[in-house]
Amino acid sequence: MFRPLALFIGLRYSQAKHKNKFVSFISIASILGISLGVAVLIVGLSTMNGFEKALREQMLAVIPHAELETVHGSFRNLNRSLQQAADYPGVIGASPYISLNGLLQKDNEMKALQIRAVMPESENNVTAVEQYIKGGGWELLEEGQNAIILGKSAAEKLDINVGDSLILILPPASGQHLKAPQQIKLTLAALFEMGGQLDNALGFMHIEDAKQILGMQSANGIALKVEDVLNAQILARDVGYSLSDYLYIKSWITSQGYLYQDIQMVKSLMYVILLLVIAVACFNIVSTLVMAVNEKKGDIAILKTMGASKWMLRGIFIVQGAFNGLIGSLLGALIGIYLALNLTDIIKFIENLIGHKFLSGDIYFIDFLPSQLIYSQVVVVTVIAFVMSVLSTVYPAWRASNVEPAEELGFSH
Template identity: 45%
Template sequence: MKMLLAMRIGWRFYMARQSNRFINFISFASTAGIALGVAVLIIVLSAMNGFEKELEERLLGVVSHGELVGVNEPIHHWQDIVADANKIEGIVAAAPFIRMQGLVQKPGGFQGLTVLGIDVAQEANVSNIHHFMSDKSWQSLQNGSVNNIVLGKGLAKSLDISVGQSISLYMPNNSAGGNKIAAAKSHRFVVSGIFELGGELDTTTAYVSMQYAAQLLKLEQNVSGIRVKVENVFQAPMLIRDLGFSQQQYVYITDWTRTQGHLYQDIQLVRMVMYLVLALVIAVACFNIVSTLVMAVRDKQSEIAILLTMGMKKTAVMLIFIVQGALNGVLGCMIGGSIGAVIAVNLSAIAKGVESILGIQLLSADIYFIDFLPSKLLASDVITVVSLALLMSLVATLYPAWKASKIQPARALAGR
């Protein structure tokens, strides 16, 4: 009952505020600081979650988890390697590919291009690239005797080319001998479709039929390498290594951690740094609670003395100011959590609106692996951030509350 009374008094102290306007301002600043820190931290964590999601679903869904590439020669009997891969637990699927490197001419110079020859039926098992193009574009790669090519939207835009038009790919002539640049051959392709992935892959990668690529390079039944998809991307290095070491032919072994792993590490580093910085922002805001309560205790010394003389215990006096200070944290967390969640859910749309209004692009496809600002709000992040802020605000109330309990009623009343 006494604890309930202490909580009610703490609530009344909070609602009544203090006669000192400076104390009220510091109280408002602490609440606003906590709200700002909580909101920004939720937004940043949601953005980092969005980048992780896009990295896994968009980039790693298209870029192979691992590859085996022939050393100085094509891979023979690739069907055996695919069969070996299917026997390893943790490997979902494997598919052959033929890789060609060349240049395409664009206004102002040339653009380097990687052309992947794929088998439509098998590629769908290891890559999600078909999700980023129309069914018509995907089906156009089935006919192995036709020189169809599917370009990325970024490359098509830079070349100012559309579906139905043709492009020339300049490739080195491996049979020309010494000066391969001078002996480069031109191969013409018809643009049969455009995929839109966003980011660098849109400007550097294209797809053709594997059968046509084999005819072009005179590989017959051989391929450049094997693409592998695994169930757990973090186990890819071990699984790809096991598959590669079991082969009779010499192969290069690569996995996504060597080609794209820096992106994941960068995301985790930014997440950790931002979490630390914004947690310190919340901590600074909570220190304002200390200042507010210290001045509130001095302002309420006579009231505290009267309560003590009426028999209220020191623990109850402490609870009064703990409640008063904690309410600042609760209010800040409620405001910050609500604002942060709303902005995080609509962050991509807000970013697009800012880009259209200011006429700028926040994320350039030439630099980042995506060209938009992603977001993924997790309830666990909201709970963690709010809990952290509440804990900090509660800790900040302990010292002023303890000082309030140490007030001597006689001295306080005598100096009234």
């Protein structure tokens, strides 16, 4: 009957109490170090995955993937340009818009804001803003009513409620700098709440009202929704080149792409830094095994005199170190999975406990800490940690196989 002796003895050594208590302490420290590194790496990667998912599903759901704006005036033939853009391969939807930058005034309170004048009938083709509007949808923007929909944060800063009136102050048109700013009376039709910085920086009105205010015949922008968001800039350029108007071409990558790049950079740095943490924990395995070899020299000498080969002796200590690595990796993976799956709730509980939010919606595009666990990443991290722990056993195992029985047994007498 085949008996893997190296495995049997290695596991016995792993579970046996050490004469030197310091060896036991270092052994436990190595397991806990690997567990901590694996758990933190899994939680960190899940957080970065969560930010990436929130960026795609929340921010990119409420801002157009790409935009085409005329250099001068408005589109000469808006309907034809819209149709061409919507029919372009890779484009899911298109909708016209007019962008205004101005000041909103309510009594003594003023707020700088970007107002997006949209066509209610087609805006859902490019964004999902309507689902965040409280008490209704785009039908609240009635043509000719000079109605506006504001973010909850902006409305709170202006101390205004739905149904109240406010003043929109627009700068003079280009070439009319000596004229007084234009003042338009608006009515707050509804509020939207997306839970991020857009609540504080964006407002919506009907495109026909904006045309009337600015004296425009047509829209000066077309918003696009595309299939591949990471390819939005290239696709927007191709669509823009296919149209006859002179256009400014931009996408979410030019305005918000730094967020995506930051997420990718932090994710890469986390791999490097936290794998170094695991590597330090693996050095504890080296220390444990070196001390274990010194402690077991007599046992090694006896095994050699009984015919144990060098590879069997190496196998014993590789098994002993790999056992610590396996326990540490699996324990870290279980802790990491639990924390990653419950991270958002845990952070909310801590925020309620201390009365402070870690992420402010005024600064970040979300006001909660997201988490998305990807099990393939858990497997990769766990396997890498285990392999690193096995590799750290090579030197002590090699050292154990070079023990001379005559010297050790002679010394014992």
